[in-house]
Amino acid sequence: MTYRLYYWDSIPGRGEFVRLALEDAGAPYVDVARQEDVGDVGTHAMLDLLDDAGTAFPPFAPPFLADGDLMISHVANILLYLGPRLHLAPSEEGARHFAHGLQLTLTDLLTEVHDTHHPVSVERYYEDQIEVAKQRSRAFLQHRLPKFLGYFERVLHTNPAGPQHAVGDKISYVDLSLLQVVAGLHYAFPKAMAGFAGRFPALAALHQRVAERPRLAAYLRSDRRLAFNQDGIFRHYPALDSAPDSVA
């Protein structure tokens, strides 16, 4: 069965977390909105589904995934569904719920990253809320980012199976998502992330190890991989970035 992933065509954004799982597993999928607008693919096909009043299970927003007749919204929900199918989730129930909880914590982190550049309204440009964005970014880099990264570093250290994985002794979608988050943070906040590997060694090692997985490394070099850019969640605005020491 070929999965159909629906997400905006020009940003890695939230869709990338699903792509990483599909690519690492070598699963067949169509990246619907990134195809030419013909027939049942292209951005219009995605927008049509969002507008379709006849859909039994209407999604609120991209990304969503179709697997045959099944339609699943929200990154964490999609990965919950794909995890066992792609052998990217632990099989034990407690560990599976733990992995899902970790993904939901990453979801919260992503929202906070997004809001560093859009603290007032998603309806307005960054340039129209830059002063507030500076305040929110300072608070994020000073209080929130260390809390999130410290938590995930601790999760790796306290994993009874060792710090190679977030959950258990095998790769999971959480490890793949951590790769993307760490990469995005380096892109958006290079000053704040200075010294990252020294402060969060297990996370830094995980990032490197996951990026070297053969199928994932090939994907990251391919033109299917979308670069971080100034329309996504992770954006590099120098005005919003500051070194850990200078954050106050």
Place this chain on the structure above:
Amino acid sequence: MTYRLYYWDSIPGRGEFVRLALEDAGAPYVDVARQEDVGDVGTHAMLDLLDDAGTAFPPFAPPFLADGDLMISHVANILLYLGPRLHLAPSEEGARHFAHGLQLTLTDLLTEVHDTHHPVSVERYYEDQIEVAKQRSRAFLQHRLPKFLGYFERVLHTNPAGPQHAVGDKISYVDLSLLQVVAGLHYAFPKAMAGFAGRFPALAALHQRVAERPRLAAYLRSDRRLAFNQDGIFRHYPALDSAPDSVA
């Protein structure tokens, strides 16, 4: 098995979404942090668990639920786990993922409600960010709230089983959560919610119907039910509220 719910003792907050499910089902549970600080209950017991470096599956933040040795974090994840056990989730896989996706959309809405009064930093008081809070609230009430409420109204209308439930023809944790969200919005934004029943009739009817369920009605009248207050997610600050027409 008696469930153990861990959440702050003085606000309905996110914990209330779990309480509603447990109460509607008549399930036995201990509201851990709301007990006197003795032995393995009380707020100290919750904080100890958050700090415990020896926990295999450490939670990031309350709420979390323990079921024997199982530990589950995040409201949507907890409801995903409890749903089938409390007969508050559809049994079919597609519907179950749809319910979970709806809960995750409610999670996003809650974050946006929270950020109306804390748009800059959770480390600072509302009073220190009131001007930005006014801006964010205006944008929220003008653009985001109608989008969210319109979506859930549409979900009810397009439910093939009828508009009595969000998913299928039976009560689910999504219906219970919608009750709490609608009640919270009325508390926080009475002006913005004026005319709610006329604009979102299916949601208003659902709210009323769910509140009349016998066990839930008894709970809502009991002293186990925490009132909305100015420390929770839904807070009533008149400066942040405005009638739909006057939002601009």
